[in-house]
Amino acid sequence: MEGKINTCGCTCIRKAGNGDCEEEKCGFEYSSLSQASSCPIPKPPQWAPLLQIPYAEFRSAKTDSNTFPDLPDASCRSEGTCPVTVLFTGNNATLGKALTKNMFPETLSIDKHDIMGSLATNVIGTDELTSAVNYIDPAFASPSPLYSVQSRCTENPVTPIRLKVAPVAMKKVILCVEGLSLWRNNSSEINDEIYKGYQDGNSKGEINEILSAYDFQNSDMKHFNVNVWYNSSYSEDDGRSAISLSRVPRSLNLASNAYLQYMKPGAQMPFEFTKEMPKGETKISIDLSSILGTLFFTWVTLQLFPLILTALVYEKQQQLRIMMKMHGLGDGPYWLISYLYFLTISVIYMLCFVIFGSAVGIWVMVLELYPGFALYRGLYEFGQYATKASLLGMEGMKWADLSESRNGMLEVLIIMFFEWWVLLIVAYYIDQIVSSGGAKGPLFFLQKSRANPPSFKTAIISMKRNGSEVFVEIEKPDVHVRVIYSDPSFFPQRKKVEKLVCEPSDSHSIICHNLRKIYPARDGNPEKLAVKGFNLALSPGECFGMLGPNGAGKTTFISMAVEESLKSVNLFHGGIADKQAGKYSGGMKRRLSVAISLIGDPKLKARYGGLYVFQMTTTVDHEDEVESMVKGLSRKATKIYQISGTIKFEIPKGDVRIADVFQAVENAKSKFPVYAWGLADTNLEDVFIKVARRAQGVDHVLDCEAEKVGVYELKRGDFSVKFTNYGATMLSAILPDKNGKLSDIVLGFDSPEGYKNDTTYFGTIVGRVANRIGRAQFHLNGTYYQLVNNDGLNMLHGGYKGFSDVVWKVESHRKDSHVTFTYHSYDGEEGFPGEVHVSVTYMLIEENKLGVKMEAKALNKATPVNLALHTYWNLGGHDSGDIFSHNLQLFGSKITPVDDELIPTGEIKSIKGTPYDFLQPREIGSRFNELPHGYDINYVLDGTSSDHLNKVAVVQESVSGRKLELWTNQPGVQFYSSNMLGHVKGKGGFVYSNYAGFALETQGFPDSVNHPDFPSQILKPGETYVHVMVYRFTAN
CATH class of the missing domain: 2.70.98.10 (Beta-galactosidase; Chain A, domain 5)
Structure with missing residues (x-):
């Protein structure tokens, strides 16, 4: 901030003769507009009071949105001759017209010995905007002309002047501009005209700006009451930067002088000059703590979230909640402990802010005790007040400031209070329906409460003993478990299985009827009854598990189920079941795959499958012949693997019959060597590769989302x-x-x-x-x-x-x-x-x-x-x-034809005479009936080169x-x-x-x-x- 633009302007006083710098003088007279604010000014200069003149192209005129008949024609804008308009109204029209008649002189009177004083006695204005201070009036420092507002301009309205402010000499030009006073019936008409003259106040976006407006109300010979309208948009009050000065005093003085002259001709209230307060030299500095404080506090506060995230991930990794449920504890203790832990950490975190902040007098940090102030908006409000306090020497935000209309802190406090509870309830709800170790339905809170409310201990609803039959239902807030131990006398389950056996259906995936397993006596030990008349029926989508002590027969039952599956595909007898799967022949491996597919049918395969995987091994020289053979079976076949003569293809199941594949392979063996081949269904390994490949792409999308999306x-x-x-x-x-x-x-x-x-x-x-x-x-x-x-x-x-x-x-x-x-x-x-x-x-x-x-x-x-x-x-x-x-004209005489899937066939074909011919302009829809689905084709452009631009097309719409x-x-x-x-x-x-x-x-x-x-x-x-x-x- 030490550059020339931010320091007072200086000049060098040269010595006579050699021209060396003898002395450097600094002051606002040697400064630009941006430098003047830094200079010491013990005696600020006096400036003539001026009116804010509208720009010539925006002065009020008769337009579509501004239809008052007494306004000048809009053509004056292009000629630059539009007058400046003053609107007036009041209870006494005669008095109002008399007052406005006295406002503007008929001629410009300049005293060469007192130029600045002469400007004060005339009605002078400028279209230059003001700044926040008035040590140098931009109207005099800029090359723009001054304007003399007169009741009527002469034929030569240009008056050059020379004036001197302190040691600075200035040359200016005064142009005459006519002041047009127009009567309006009431203040509502004035408000309406001013509003419609604003750019956003009319549908055309036109600007019709007036100089000022007066409502003389009940003014008469004994009373003088007046309201004055002025354009406040020039002050640039956006609530963030310093407010620019408004040239209002001269408008008020015009009304006062007009009334005095009406009461007593020749009487006046002179407005001699405007002047800033003296000031010392100032240096522009930036309060980085106010500007960057909001951002830093946000960063520091956000460091709490990785701590919370780490705790949540740790819970998932270590399965703490499942372990708690296994020990009979529900969600209540977990939520209580977690909430109190995070609350304690947050309180300690904020207390550190308060303690260290208090040490340096930053009492505003006490407000950080409220958790909602991690939000950027709250910190932003603090930053705004801190910046204001730094610039104006005031205090920052106080409790009394919460009631200010521009202060959003009260809304932040209210929102965060309710948000605290709402988010707590929503988090608990989501946890209940998507839970570790069990889940409830989305409308679980509407279910009728049980007679015995859930507790952290297992509630045994019913237990009946009848011989060897035990039926227990274990209920917890989010877990329902049915445990059955049965023998042949367990009637309900056996009855259900017998019905399914007698009336076969697809409603159940697994049906076990009266399974028994007895291990023979060995080494003097008696026979062991492992499974006694076990009946079970499982429907699709049901998650099945078995609980029981050692020796209850769990593993025996699973072995029996697997044995039956292997027997169904002849993979059990003859010692085959005792071999390692890796030592099976190719045919045996395929039969094993069939057995596995009978046991489970994962939904992932249904979603990503629908394909046969065909594999063939030959010599490297004959790889192209293999590919041609497969393409002959299905044009949609996709090559997924190729290395050293081994090639894999994915073939849609709907495109090929297995018998056709066998016939094609037999024919191929007579044409080239075939060392091995196979045809299999899509396996889980193929599915995993596809899912993983797509998952990689998603990770990168999330990384890119860190870049902010905007409109430019x-x-x-x-x-x-x-x-x-x-x-x-x-x-x-x-x-x-x-x-x-x-x-x-x-x-x-x-x-x-x-x-x-x-x-x-x-x-x-x-x-x-x-x-x-x-x-x-x-x-x-x-x-x-x-x-x-x-x-x-x-x-x-x-x-x-x-x-x-x-x-x-x-x-x-x-x-x-x-x-x-x-x-x-x-x-x-x-x-x-x-x-x-x-x-x-x-x-x-x-x-x-x-x-x-x-x-x-x-x-x-x-x-x-x-x-x-x-x-x-x-x-x-x-x-x-x-x-x-x-109408389209396209400068391409050829196309690249495509097949049914819109893939180019490799041809390059002439379009002459076809519906694709747009070499001469014609309507796009003129030959649409000759195409089944419209245009979607690549044109080969004529005479194109990457070194220069060539014309592609011309499109025109007639309406x-x-x-x-x-x-x-x-x-x-x-x-x-x-x-x-x-x-x-x-x-x-x-x-x-x-x-x-x-x-x-x-x-x-x-x-x-x-x-x-x-x-x-x-x-x-x-x-x-x-x-x-x-x-x-x-x-x-």
Whole structure:
């Protein structure tokens, strides 16, 4: 803070002759406006009192929103001749008109010997704004002219003057401006006119500013009562910075002088000057404790949360609550102990603040005893009062300040008090329905209470003994356990099993009927009855467990159940059950897998399965023939593994019959060597790999969410484009039509929140590879890469977590120039190799031109890169309906045809004469009936080069007159007519249906990684990918 701008201005007094500096003088006369506040001013200068003159282009005139007939025509604004308007009213119109007539002189009278005094006797104003202090009046220090308000201006309204303030000489020009006094019937009319003259007070956004207004009320020859209106917005009172001075005194003096002259001609109340208070030299300093205190206190207080989190994780790891339940304790003791522990830690934590704060006199820290003050808002209120106290030499926040209207601390206290209890109840509720060691239903609190209330001890509801039968129900607050020990006389369970045996159904997964197991006598010991007539029926989804002492027969029963499963697939007899599974033959292993599948059917397999896994081992030279054979069985087959002649494929079960696979293998054996092969169902290991791969992506999403999501606008004139760093997305583009009406021509949502988990890719940057990659796989430099398939078996726009679904870093932003977003894509993201640093810059170029520059640099591995901007346009306005009437000319004479899954076939085909031919302008909907689903195809652009920009397309909409022209340096453009949009609720609640917008996505060719004849999109380490687009918008 010691720079020249924050110190008093100085000048050097030179010696006569050699010109050396003899003396340095400092003072406000040598200072700029920003330096003057630092200078010592023992005798502040006197300044003539001035009026605040409205800017010429905003002076009140007759417009659509301001229709008073006595106002001047709005054409005076362009000529700069509009008068300044003074409104007046009162009980006596004659008196009011007489007073306002005396306010403004007919001529300007200047005394050359007392220029400043002459300015005080005339009615002088300025359009320069004031500052918080008046040591130097900006009206005299700036090059702006002064204005003499007169009842009528002469033909030569320009008067130059020279004046001297202290040792500073100034040259100014005084321009004449006419003062127009207009009568209004009452104060309500004045209020209405002033309100409508405010920019936000009318629908047109027009400004009609007056000089001042007077209500003389009941003034007469004996009384003088007047109310004065003035523009308080010039004071810039935002509640945070110092308030600027208002030029109100001269307006009051005009009314007083006019009344005196009315009472006695020639009488006046002179207002000679305005003057600041003397001051010593000041140094600008910053109270860092007030500015950063809020942030530091928040950081320190937040350190409590890792402690609480550690305790919760420790409980989960050590299963403390389950151990407590095993010892007969419920949730009450755990909650009580945990709450008291955390409360004690918090109190000690805050007491440290109070003790150390009290030592240095920071009594405000006593308030920190209340836990809710960890919130930023409470600390922010403290920071505001501390800053105010530092600047004005006052005290900080006091208890009495809680009643101030601008103080939000009272609301914070009330909110946090209720929040304390609400969160406590919600935490307990969530704990009860998602609990360690048991859970209740969501509406457990509505259940009728038991006759015997739950306690920490086990409540035995009923116990009956009848021979060897024992039936016990154990009930706890959140655990219900049924324990059954039965023999053949246990009628209910045996009856249920016998009924199921006689009437087979799929209602139960496991049925055991009258199981018995007797171990024979051995070594002189008698026979051992391990299981005696055991009956059991378990339904799907039921969690079954067995409790009992040693020797009760638990393990014996499980062995018997497994034995039956192995017998059902002939894996038990002949000593097979005693062999290690690893020593089984291939066929025996497959039969073992069948047995395991009969025992359990995990839901994960049902969700991620639905596939056969086909594996074949051959020589390296015949790998391509194996792949061709599998593709012949199913075009949707996906290669998941390949190394040294061993290849694995996933084949959808609906695409192939097992008999066809056997026949294909038999045929293949006659063509090339087959060392081994197998066909199996999806196993849990395959499921785990898929789930783990997706889980890795989720972790990185959470890391990126640390970057704050915001909205960033680029605006020049009436052209405004907004973006968000979530997906580097274009949110809106607002520009006028041929009639000057502004509309948003980009489809999307009202806020960045709408774009999260969106599948339409509205306005986003898509990548690492835009469009589709067939079978979500490719080979690069001898390595096979399996990507995340998010479009059936294919990858679309970079996978589930492509560049459109991450938070980008905002590198730089200037509202009138550009905004740049960057993103670091990690190695293995969605299956792609190598790290890539990506940046996207949106920039305003000339008038109504938007440039887009996408760059990517491979850091450590070769990788495919093909970025695209996926904006949906509708030149009639985002809510104007379909785009069939848009005229399109697209400068591409060929396309890359696709199959049923929209994957390029590898051909490059001419479009001449087909519905895809837009070489000559025509309406998009003109040949729509010839296409089954609309346009979604990549055009091969004519004459493109990465070294310069080439024109891509021209789109025009006749009703609005808007036209879009597009240039790029890419070889292709995907034209998409939003065929699969469905019904998406977008901006303002408008529902976007199919064909509500069109997309022109300049790009490399889709699936080029799998088509060597297409232009390569492979980026090597150190190389930089550059993709440029330029939009130009006009309206005719």
